[in-house]
Amino acid sequence: MTxxxxxxDCGTNSLRLLVADVDLDRAELTDLTRRMEIVRLxxxxxxxxxxxxxxxxxxxxxxxxxxxxxxxxxxxxVRMVATSATRDAGNAAEFVRRxxxxxGIAPEVLTGAGEAMLSFTGATAELAADHGGPFLVxxxxxxxxxxxxxxxxxxxxxxxSxxxxxxxxxxPVIRGGLGGIVPPDYRAISVNIGCVRMTExxxxxxxxxxxxxxxxxxxxxAALDAVAAAVPVGEAKTLVGLAGSVTTVAAIAMGLPAYDAxxxxxxxxxxxxxxxxxxxxLSQTRTVRAGxxxxxxxxxDVIGGGALVxxxxxxxxxxxxxxxxxxxxLDGIAWSLARDxxx
Numbered sequence: 001m002t003x004x005x006x007x008x009d010c011g012t013n014s015l016r017l018l019v020a021d022v023d024l025d026r027a028e029l030t031d032l033t034r035r036m037e038i039v040r041l042x043x044x045x046x047x048x049x050x051x052x053x054x055x056x057x058x059x060x061x062x063x064x065x066x067x068x069x070x071x072x073x074x075x076x077x078v079r080m081v082a083t084s085a086t087r088d089a090g091n092a093a094e095f096v097r098r099x100x101x102x103x104g105i106a107p108e109v110l111t112g113a114g115e116a117m118l119s120f121t122g123a124t125a126e127l128a129a130d131h132g133g134p135f136l137v138x139x140x141x142x143x144x145x146x147x148x149x150x151x152x153x154x155x156x157x158x159x160x161s162x163x164x165x166x167x168x169x170x171x172p173v174i175r176g177g178l179g180g181i182v183p184p185d186y187r188a189i190s191v192n193i194g195c196v197r198m199t200e201x202x203x204x205x206x207x208x209x210x211x212x213x214x215x216x217x218x219x220x221x222a223a224l225d226a227v228a229a230a231v232p233v234g235e236a237k238t239l240v241g242l243a244g245s246v247t248t249v250a251a252i253a254m255g256l257p258a259y260d261a262x263x264x265x266x267x268x269x270x271x272x273x274x275x276x277x278x279x280x281x282l283s284q285t286r287t288v289r290a291g292x293x294x295x296x297x298x299x300x301d302v303i304g305g306g307a308l309v310x311x312x313x314x315x316x317x318x319x320x321x322x323x324x325x326x327x328x329x330l331d332g333i334a335w336s337l338a339r340d341x342x343x
Contacts, residue, residue: 003342005335006070008080012142018330022338032099038298042085063318077341080107085246112190116146136236150166177209189230191223194304239319242328250324251294265326278307
């Protein structure tokens with residue numbers, strides 16, 4: 001049977017909504033609407049350790065709009081998750097209270113592992129295990145980047161078993177909530193290298209100076225040392241890249257005149273093109289970046305940091321190309337919500 005669900009993902013940079021019909025018997029997820037607004041909830045969190053009043057106000061304002069959309073579609077079940085910025089904030093309780101007032105439910109503050117597994121689920125649900133698996137999924141967010149290695153796909157070899165996280169024909173969703181559980185056949189880690197964090201820490205110039213870029217690169221490379229220690233990246237056959245930094249770099253590399261999610265989804269971009277786009281973005285002023293047809297206004301100031309993370313990942317781990325996905329943690333939330341909450 002079909003279950004209508006609403007998934008909300010609140011990250012460091014963006015607030016996103018997916019309303020979808022999920023048919024667990026057919027293993028199908030059908031979008032009804034997807035929305036994304038840049039709210040920059042994590043603005044300044046790396047320095048202050050708190051969510052700024054203006055950032056909270058922006059986020060709650062957009063969330064009110066989303067609540068109206070959810071009501072209009074008559075979603076049967078709703079789940080909101082909050083990720084890196086909220087994990088790091090000393091006043092997260094205020095955020096939880098204000099969200100609860102608007103949505104009628106409390107947001108679930110994910111662990112890094114929980115965030116990683118939901119991103120993996122959303123990104124690989126369409127990919128059979130023989131479609132280039134095992135997969136390394138890299139979800140480059142505003143405050144952190146999640147890495148997950150696993151087989152992925154519906155019913156692929158090594159998929160989580162019926163007694164754990166779904167059987168043949170089911171994506172590897174986390175059951176019993178969205179905590180930090182990682183199935184035995186998967187490896188996951190979250191590290192604090194996101195596009196907003198790298199920009200606020202290092203890439204302050206317009207454009208960034210060579211010294212700033214070198215400092216950001218060293219910071220990213222140190223985090224990738226931790227990734228290499230926790231995840232056997234060499235086992236991966238395919239790198240799957242998620243989130244706005246990756247899709248924007250792909251759109252630029254593809255020469256698209258305007259953002260086209262259908263063309264970007266499952267595009268493959270070679271490492272040389274990623275490197276060239278990264279160098280170009282880091283050498284441009286914000287005014288020049290703002291004139292790029294595919295550029296969302298809310299990414300203008302942070303896209304250089306996100307591109308640099310992707311470039312360093314590909315260089316460090318030897319990936320010749322990245323498979324770009326428009327499906328990510330939102331889809332993972334929807335699958336998990338349908339499995340946990342629907343009859």
